[in-house]
Amino acid sequence: MANIIKNKKTRAIVQWVLLVVLVGILAYSLYTFVSNLESLRLRGYMRARFRRQAMAQKITPDQIRGWMTFRYVNLVFGLPPQYLQGALNIKDAHYPNLSLDALAKQQNVSSAQILAKTSAAVANFHH
């Protein structure tokens, strides 16, 4: 490696390759940074009203994630404790101290399916 660096021509090539890689990483990071910022703006987060809403604990069904537990979901959506247990046919004694991902593994289905069922059940309750 030291010999490679000592050779001027090779060093120049290495520098250019490094520069291209760094510029690529920079460009990609900037692109995804701006995309995320735009997502926040489209969700209305830049408006003061939405910030107050976020601070007032509002969460939407599309923000439900597999790592969330049913106790947490029940709290943030104001659901009765047994509602999701019935809606999703949960027999595990650990409920509601059970994550959605853990339930998916138990029922041998994908996390996406459990998330979709949970979101639908939450949306139905509030209608």
Place this chain on the structure above:
Amino acid sequence: MLATLLSYVLLYKYLAIFIITFFGALALPLPSGSVLMAAAAFSIQGYMNFPLVLVTGVAGNMAGDSAGYWLVRRYGEAVLDKIHLRKFFSRNRLDGARQQIERHRILTIYFSRFMTGIAPAVNVVCGITRLPYKEYLLFEGLGEITECSVFCFIGFIFGSNWEYVSQLGGKSWIIVVAGMLTTFVIGGMIFKKR
């Protein structure tokens, strides 16, 4: 990994926060900052208590930092091999931390709290060089209080949107580092030509 840790936080609350921040400060590459952000968001949703989240985060970080400091101070650098943590404390990292501490002791200890990869190395070097514990604890404590407050504040302000902010923060860091390296390489190429 973050998803698994968040499940534990929802299940075991403050105990999980303490354990995660403890091992994150000790040596393991755990996303403690994101965990604190999320926990603060959970607290404004009524699931946890915000002051307790902050205090637990600070306590876990300070306990982990002090554990790293005292382990090495008492048993020497060889303990890193015995407890299989050597891979997180490469020679380069320790030497870099030693140089920084010699030059700017207070600033290094304080600001290293914000750098996940550097802070444990700084703790180890402070222990090896037998920096007085009270001095170390003062600046380490101030740094952890600041760092945990920043993460908790972000989670508190952004609430349920903390995930977007966490992603933005991670990308900001990459942009800063990649930008600095690019400038360094370009600068090197220009000055070499002259």
